[in-house]
Amino acid sequence: MRIESKKIEFNQELTLECGKSLPKFDLMVETYGELNEKKTNAILVCHAFSGNHHAAGMLESETTAGWWDQIIGPDKAIDTNKYFVVSSNNIGGCSGSSGPASENPLNGEIYGADFPVVSVTDWVNTQKILMDHLGIDKWELVLGGSLGGMQALQWAISFPEHVKKAGIFAAAAQASTQNIAMNEVARESIRKDENFYGGFYLKNKTKPKKGLKTARMLGHITYLSEEHMDLRFGRKFQDIESRVATDVDFQIENYLQYKGEKFSDAFDANTYILMTKAMDNYDPASLTGGILEDALKNVKSRLLVVGFKTDWLFPPKKGKEIQLAAMRSGVDSSFVILDGKHGHDSFLFLSDRYFKLIRSFLES
Amino acid sequence: MRIESKKIEFNQELTLECGKSLPKFDLMVETYGELNEKKTNAILVCHAFSGNHHAAGMLESETTAGWWDQIIGPDKAIDTNKYFVVSSNNIGGCSGSSGPASENPLNGEIYGADFPVVSVTDWVNTQKILMDHLGIDKWELVLGGSLGGMQALQWAISFPEHVKKAGIFAAAAQASTQNIAMNEVARESIRKDENFYGGFYLKNKTKPKKGLKTARMLGHITYLSEEHMDLRFGRKFQDIESRVATDVDFQIENYLQYKGEKFSDAFDANTYILMTKAMDNYDPASLTGGILEDALKNVKSRLLVVGFKTDWLFPPKKGKEIQLAAMRSGVDSSFVILDGKHGHDSFLFLSDRYFKLIRSFLES
Numbered sequence: 001m002r003i004e005s006k007k008i009e010f011n012q013e014l015t016l017e018c019g020k021s022l023p024k025f026d027l028m029v030e031t032y033g034e035l036n037e038k039k040t041n042a043i044l045v046c047h048a049f050s051g052n053h054h055a056a057g058m059l060e061s062e063t064t065a066g067w068w069d070q071i072i073g074p075d076k077a078i079d080t081n082k083y084f085v086v087s088s089n090n091i092g093g094c095s096g097s098s099g100p101a102s103e104n105p106l107n108g109e110i111y112g113a114d115f116p117v118v119s120v121t122d123w124v125n126t127q128k129i130l131m132d133h134l135g136i137d138k139w140e141l142v143l144g145g146s147l148g149g150m151q152a153l154q155w156a157i158s159f160p161e162h163v164k165k166a167g168i169f170a171a172a173a174q175a176s177t178q179n180i181a182m183n184e185v186a187r188e189s190i191r192k193d194e195n196f197y198g199g200f201y202l203k204n205k206t207k208p209k210k211g212l213k214t215a216r217m218l219g220h221i222t223y224l225s226e227e228h229m230d231l232r233f234g235r236k237f238q239d240i241e242s243r244v245a246t247d248v249d250f251q252i253e254n255y256l257q258y259k260g261e262k263f264s265d266a267f268d269a270n271t272y273i274l275m276t277k278a279m280d281n282y283d284p285a286s287l288t289g290g291i292l293e294d295a296l297k298n299v300k301s302r303l304l305v306v307g308f309k310t311d312w313l314f315p316p317k318k319g320k321e322i323q324l325a326a327m328r329s330g331v332d333s334s335f336v337i338l339d340g341k342h343g344h345d346s347f348l349f350l351s352d353r354y355f356k357l358i359r360s361f362l363e364s
Numbered sequence: 365m366r367i368e369s370k371k372i373e374f375n376q377e378l379t380l381e382c383g384k385s386l387p388k389f390d391l392m393v394e395t396y397g398e399l400n401e402k403k404t405n406a407i408l409v410c411h412a413f414s415g416n417h418h419a420a421g422m423l424e425s426e427t428t429a430g431w432w433d434q435i436i437g438p439d440k441a442i443d444t445n446k447y448f449v450v451s452s453n454n455i456g457g458c459s460g461s462s463g464p465a466s467e468n469p470l471n472g473e474i475y476g477a478d479f480p481v482v483s484v485t486d487w488v489n490t491q492k493i494l495m496d497h498l499g500i501d502k503w504e505l506v507l508g509g510s511l512g513g514m515q516a517l518q519w520a521i522s523f524p525e526h527v528k529k530a531g532i533f534a535a536a537a538q539a540s541t542q543n544i545a546m547n548e549v550a551r552e553s554i555r556k557d558e559n560f561y562g563g564f565y566l567k568n569k570t571k572p573k574k575g576l577k578t579a580r581m582l583g584h585i586t587y588l589s590e591e592h593m594d595l596r597f598g599r600k601f602q603d604i605e606s607r608v609a610t611d612v613d614f615q616i617e618n619y620l621q622y623k624g625e626k627f628s629d630a631f632d633a634n635t636y637i638l639m640t641k642a643m644d645n646y647d648p649a650s651l652t653g654g655i656l657e658d659a660l661k662n663v664k665s666r667l668l669v670v671g672f673k674t675d676w677l678f679p680p681k682k683g684k685e686i687q688l689a690a691m692r693s694g695v696d697s698s699f700v701i702l703d704g705k706h707g708h709d710s711f712l713f714l715s716d717r718y719f720k721l722i723r724s725f726l727e728s
Contacts, residue, residue, distance in 0.1 A: 234541055256545060
């Protein structure tokens with residue numbers, strides 16, 4: 001599989017939904033497979049909350065396979081022998097695209113908390129600019145899970161002429177009160193870390209690692225299903241020899257401590273805040289008086305909405321809401337509930353049914 | 365209603381389940397109503413996680429009515445015209461009983477992190493010592509909600525001859541993996557506050573208020589039902605004028621910020637850690653090879669187990685497990701699911717059915 005990874009600089013002002021603008025911006029982009037001559041075989045993959053442009057394969061410079069490597073590749077559900085797959089890091093991210101850890105071209109300093117609030121719609125707009133840059137007129141498919149599914153939905157709303165199909169997995173047309181509440185606790189934990197410095201921690205040559213760790217530990221609880229946690233960890237005690245922290249008694253505590261610590265080394269705290277805010281704020285129906293079907297009335301793409309039975313962050317009923325609204329708007333759509341034992345994270349893991357579903361949607 | 369509130373000093377060593385001991389200990393106790401001559405009308409009420417001895421009424425020295433004032437009082441479900449109700453602050457607490465903020469009699473310093481790990485069984489043991497001190501031989505009823513319900517269950521197990529009836533509300537015979545996970549995130553947030561000082565913050569003349577606030581914000585999400593949060597807050601924005609923090613966008617964020625801030629002024633962080641550990645560690649079946657019915661085989665009390673439909677911390681199925689085990693052990697027991705719109709906190713709020721249930725259980 002041909003993989004290309006590069007940072008693309010866009011020397012143009014980008015006005016964001018919040019009213020602020022970036023004087024210019026970079027997108028970190030990875031592509032898999034080859035674009036055909038007519039440029040009609042392109043698929044856009046949108047990443048979730050803590051994902052990035054590295055969706056599949058593994059370049060020599062990379063240490064892990066991409067987050068959707070089970071799905072994207074030669075002969076996989078998204079077959080790179082046939083399709084050209086594009087994946088970019090969202091602005092506000094921390095994997096190479098312009099974000100809070102980037103330099104502000106206006107003053108040469110790191111943005112930090114000065115990086116403006118970004119939205120799902122902003123991401124879709126930058127992906128459209130990338131699409132134009134690549135000379136692609138229509139995506140065969142735009143798809144993603146979780147926050148990535150929100151982007152796929154917004155693509156169908158924002159650019160109906162440029163998306164043939166949209167795959168919306170483990171997503172919702174709006175975050176629930178409980179989603180917002182959980183995200184606010186995570187943000188609070190970051191903001192109150194003594195090394196946060198109001199978001200200007202990099203200028204102060206430090207990072208709010210402790211707060212970011214706590215935030216991620218909480219996140220993990222919402223990504224896993226309760227059943228899966230019960231089966232995998234139950235009330236089992238952690239061996240004292242393999243404890244990652246002295247206060248750990250149970251295996252589940254050790255797991256969260258380990259995952260949180262690892263994440264806090266790699267991720268950016270301001271990005272965590274921006275991504276959760278984008279998730280909380282996403283609500284296409286808010287522009288049409290709260291009526292989702294009105295927000296979908298210009299959609300021309302076919303929609304495949306998938307919910308996972310054990311997902312309690314965006315449970316299947318949230319997917320069903322999208323499909324019902326699409327149906328009422330006369331949008332060609334289908335809704336499928338898959339088993340998926342990994343809770344919200346199930347969208348990341350291959351299963352036979354998942355494979356067939358994506359394949360048949362692509363080939364239909 | 366006659367209310368008495370006093371601190372009782374027990375000048376005796378108390379050996380705890382963890383193997384450590386307290387050289388002596390205090391219990392802060394409140395009583396409601398009058399003990400009859402034969403001392404046969406006594407009821408013990410056990411408090412939940414952040415509760416204390418102040419369960420009902422309001423003395424001149426107190427600023428709020430007790431946490432179960434809807435249930436306990438003249439002509440209320442627990443009628444103080446008829447019964448003498450005893451309520452004490454658990455050891456390890458922060459409302460007057462010996463706890464991490466008390467002075468260690470061995471060295472004259474504040475205990476802080478040196479206060480030993482306490483358990484539900486330890487609490488029941490101290491309540492038994494209090495019972496002996498009061499000259500009571502048998503409780504008419506021991507009851508409580510949440511962690512208080514765990515104590516009521518443990519009373520029936522530890523002292524079968526001394527409890528006529530036990531009321532176990534919104535409780536479980538063991539915390540789930542997810543419960544433990546949530547509690548660990550809360551503890552992590554406290555431990556990583558720069559003012560925690562490994563638990564010796566009072567010696568350092570400070571308090572880990574920020575960490576405690578985050579912990580409580582998370583706790584609140586688990587106490588409320590998702591449905592109730594949706595109905596009450598939904599995705600409504602907070603008025604800018606009434607925001608309690610500048611980062612607040614949604615009403616639910618404001619609510620959590622307000623509740624968390626208030627709590628962090630009043631509660632002790634070490635107590636928070638001890639109480640969550642006691643909840644995580646409680647597991648009577650662990651002493652009988654994981655078989656709950658074996659743990660219950662000496663129980664002589666009648667059990668009333670109540671679950672609340674919207675409770676997702678200890679959902680009704682957890683109560684059902686207790687009653688099924690009791691039934692298999694031949695223990696006289698019943699299980700009732702009540703509606704309760706307040707999620708886990710529903711056990712605090714009166715309803716007609718709740719009133720009748722407690723009344724008829726008491727009078728049966």
